[in-house]
Amino acid sequence: MDPMKAQQLAAELEVEMMADMYNRMTNACHRKCVPPHYKEAELSKGEAVCLDRCVAKYLDLHERLGRKLTELSVQDEEMMRKAATGTA
Amino acid sequence: MGIAFCVSPFYITCPSEAVGGLAIQYRSLSLPVWTHKKSLTTMAAQVTEADQMKQFREFLGTYNRLTENCFMDCVKDFTTREVKPEETSCSESCLQKYLKMTQRISMRFQEYHIQQNEALAAKAGLLGQPR
Secondary structure, three states: OOHHHHHHHHHHHHHHHHHHHHHHHHHHHHHHHOOOOOOOOOOOHHHHHHHHHHHHHHHHHHHHHHHHHHHHHHHHHHHHHHHHHHHO | OOOOOOOOOOOOOOOOOOOOOOOOOOOOOOOOHHHHHHHHHHOOOOOOHHHHHHHHHHHHHHHHHHHHHHHHHHOOOOOOOOOOHHHHHHHHHHHHHHHHHHHHHHHHHHHHHHHHHHHHHHHHHHHHOOO
16 A cells, blocks of 8 residues: 555544544543533533543543553564564 | 534534535534644645535434433433423433533543644654754
């Protein structure tokens, strides 16, 4: 696959991933911060602040886990390579 | 009824007539920074039909999720077919709250990405400087 196309594909996949993450984050923060009482239509101060923190935490966690995942998969690859050269 | 619904955080403009002709002017959200990557590759300044379709699809998704959510939280009485007035008012509050919530989340999300981009740009700027 030529590099231009690969880059374009990567960009598209990233956009898709972001959209999915956004939806999941919205759902999660909704469950965590907005109790299902709905006595009034406005967001209370507590709920608003909770949402701000929730978004920050979610994005932080997302980044951390992404890095850890990459680490682990690199390690995995190394191990497999060693195993392959070992048995060769 | 002919007003356009834009709830999605992913698009710059809200088309004045949504595909299919649905309706409530709810101009709430603007484009998060990272989606510029995609628009740069297309190099198009105007909203294409594909974009409109995407936006409308997004809207329908939100509509569905919102309905399910408010139903689960507000409707508790199944001894009757009628929707009780408490359930109606609860679901109206639920709708308002949900939309406000998504607005706020979208705002914070964008802020975060703007920060990230600035940090990256600053880093790139520092690296690019001649010694």
